[in-house]
Amino acid sequence: MGYDVVVIGAGPGGSNAARTAxxxxxxxxxxxxxxxxxxxxxxxEGLSVGGIKNLGLTPxxxxxxxxxxxxxxxxPNGKRISVRYPETIGYVLERKIFDKHLxxxxxxxxxxxxxxxxxxxxxxxxxxxxxxxxxxxxEEIETEAKIVVAADGVESKVARWAGINTTNxxxxxxxxxxxxxxxDLEEPDMLELYFGAKIAPRGYVWIFPKxxxxxxxxxxIGGKEQGVAKKYLDAFIESRPDLxxxxxxxxxxxxxxxxxxxDKLATNGLMIVGDAAHQVNAIHxxxxxxxxxxxxxxxKVAAEAIQEGDVSEARLMEYEHLWxxxxxxxxxKIVKLRQAIEKLSDDDLNMLAEKLTGQDLVDFANxxxxxxxxxxxMRRPRLVSIxxxxx
Amino acid sequence: MKGKAAINRELCMACGGCVxxxxxxxxxxxxxxxxxxxxxxxxxxxxxxxxxxxGAIKVV
Ligand SMILES: Cc1cc2nc3c(=O)[nH]c(=O)nc-3n(C[C@H](O)[C@H](O)[C@H](O)COP(=O)(O)OP(=O)(O)OC[C@H]3O[C@@H](n4cnc5c(N)ncnc54)[C@H](O)[C@@H]3O)c2cc1C
Ligand code: SF4
Ligand code: SF4
Numbered sequence: 001m002g003y004d005v006v007v008i009g010a011g012p013g014g015s016n017a018a019r020t021a022x023x024x025x026x027x028x029x030x031x032x033x034x035x036x037x038x039x040x041x042x043x044x045e046g047l048s049v050g051g052i053k054n055l056g057l058t059p060x061x062x063x064x065x066x067x068x069x070x071x072x073x074x075x076p077n078g079k080r081i082s083v084r085y086p087e088t089i090g091y092v093l094e095r096k097i098f099d100k101h102l103x104x105x106x107x108x109x110x111x112x113x114x115x116x117x118x119x120x121x122x123x124x125x126x127x128x129x130x131x132x133x134x135x136x137x138x139e140e141i142e143t144e145a146k147i148v149v150a151a152d153g154v155e156s157k158v159a160r161w162a163g164i165n166t167t168n169x170x171x172x173x174x175x176x177x178x179x180x181x182x183x184d185l186e187e188p189d190m191l192e193l194y195f196g197a198k199i200a201p202r203g204y205v206w207i208f209p210k211x212x213x214x215x216x217x218x219x220x221i222g223g224k225e226q227g228v229a230k231k232y233l234d235a236f237i238e239s240r241p242d243l244x245x246x247x248x249x250x251x252x253x254x255x256x257x258x259x260x261x262x263d264k265l266a267t268n269g270l271m272i273v274g275d276a277a278h279q280v281n282a283i284h285x286x287x288x289x290x291x292x293x294x295x296x297x298x299x300k301v302a303a304e305a306i307q308e309g310d311v312s313e314a315r316l317m318e319y320e321h322l323w324x325x326x327x328x329x330x331x332x333k334i335v336k337l338r339q340a341i342e343k344l345s346d347d348d349l350n351m352l353a354e355k356l357t358g359q360d361l362v363d364f365a366n367x368x369x370x371x372x373x374x375x376x377x378m379r380r381p382r383l384v385s386i387x388x389x390x391x
Numbered sequence: 392m393k394g395k396a397a398i399n400r401e402l403c404m405a406c407g408g409c410v411x412x413x414x415x416x417x418x419x420x421x422x423x424x425x426x427x428x429x430x431x432x433x434x435x436x437x438x439x440x441x442x443x444x445x446g447a448i449k450v451v
Binding site for chain 1 (some may be wrong): 404
């Protein structure tokens with residue numbers, strides 16, 4: 001038995017690819033190796049209102065559990081820059097429910113979804129991916145597929161089997177660690193982010209509220225940094241009596257790919273989406289929206305390619321071209337911004353905190369208005385060459 | 392002489408990050424919840440150790 005498309009990995013990337021392909025009338029199989037889709041989470045669970053809209057969803061209180069109206073960013077010296085909007089600008093999600101919901105939508109669109117089913121290899125013929133080997137409760141199964149979508153996340157193997165190197169370089173991945181905590185929160189509708197080489201080298205600590213008194217308290221540090229992310233987060237919590245008193249409901253960890261995407265996003269009979277392709281916003285580490293958008297584009301291209309009877313790399317590269325237009329260009333700018341910021345000392349960051357507004361920071365994280373940042377940096381001779389990298 | 396990676400199961404969160412940084416495909420997250428090392432492929436390069444958010448994998 002064969003399918004038009006087999007999607008491997010039921011995260012946001014895979015579920016959206018499977019849903020879109022099924023909506024286009026294709027025969028789709030979506031397999032997920034975990035026994036429970038979406039759990040345990042590897043995520044701070046923040047998603048913007050615009051992001052939810054781009055996925056064609058309306059916020060549902062079952063998974064969009066806390067409204068966010070702004071953010072406070074703390075410089076290494078403690079100086080706070082805040083931005084608060086009158087309206088809701090984002091949500092903190094319950095990802096185990098959200099991810100399951102996305103997989104349900106794929107199933108409802110007609111895809112066959114199978115949890116606890118592990119892809120173990122690809123069937124290759126004359127340089128084309130022709131199908132998938134997978135295993136369910138010890139049973140080894142082979143199925144043909146016209147196209148395979150590798151949506152297998154940060155631990156991606158599928159694309160490697162097809163000869164595309166998706167290994168993350170230590171320079172280009174963050175090590176993440178997080179506690180979901182019951183804590184006292186002053187502003188449950190504001191995200192908090194803390195910067196500083198002592199707090200989180202080449203990264204930040206976040207507090208993302210999930211309700212009045214529950215929050216994801218997490219950290220991402222540069223993968224190349226000496227020292228263990230957990231120790232930095234524990235030290236931060238130790239320094240804060242309000243957090244120290246808190247309780248821990250869940251412990252999460254994970255890698256966040258924050259470099260440029262892999263060399264190519266498609267080969268004969270295969271497309272790569274989401275964390276597997278390193279499609280993440282390099283500044284805030286958000287990848288739910290990026291994986292989903294990429295998945296939807298891949299699902300559409302799969303349908304067209306199959307209809308035309310051409311699943312060659314040349315045909316499937318349309319996915320990469322469309323993705324670059326829609327997201328890749330902006331994400332590349334954001335990678336450049338990250339590379340610039342990583343070179344700044346705490347003293348530089350403190351200086352910037354005096355000159356920037358909260359809105360500026362939101363703009364930068366969305367790849368906009370770099371000119372303002374570059375101009376301020378240009379005033380410090382040591383930062384001139386770094387600032388030029390932004391332009 | 393370099394050793395091989397060793398997983399400390401008391402600490403490992405099965406987060407899969409090390410699988411994504413290992414250049415030799417020596418690591419695998421079985422069913423998404425158990426980390427496995429293929430000792431044959433491991434070169435002892437130590438990249439996984441540098442990455443791990445909890446210090447659960449070390450070259451020994
Ligand atoms: C600590 C941390 C905090 C984060 N915070 C945020 C945040 O606040 N907001 C945000 O937008 N993003 C955040 N991210 C990033 C976000 O979680 C990811 O970018 C997103 O989940 C990527 O989606 P995906 O579909 O590409 O991969 P995933 O969600 O990782 O899904 C991949 C799936 O593939 C499965 N799989 C792998 N191999 C196989 C196989 N061989 N067979 C079958 N199935 C397989 C895996 O089990 C997994 O379920 C965070 C990440 C981390 C680590
Ligand atoms: S990075 Fe560390 S915690 Fe995560 S799976 Fe590897 S050894 Fe375990
Ligand atoms: S030591 Fe190197 S080769 Fe061995 S598991 Fe770790 S990263 Fe892979």
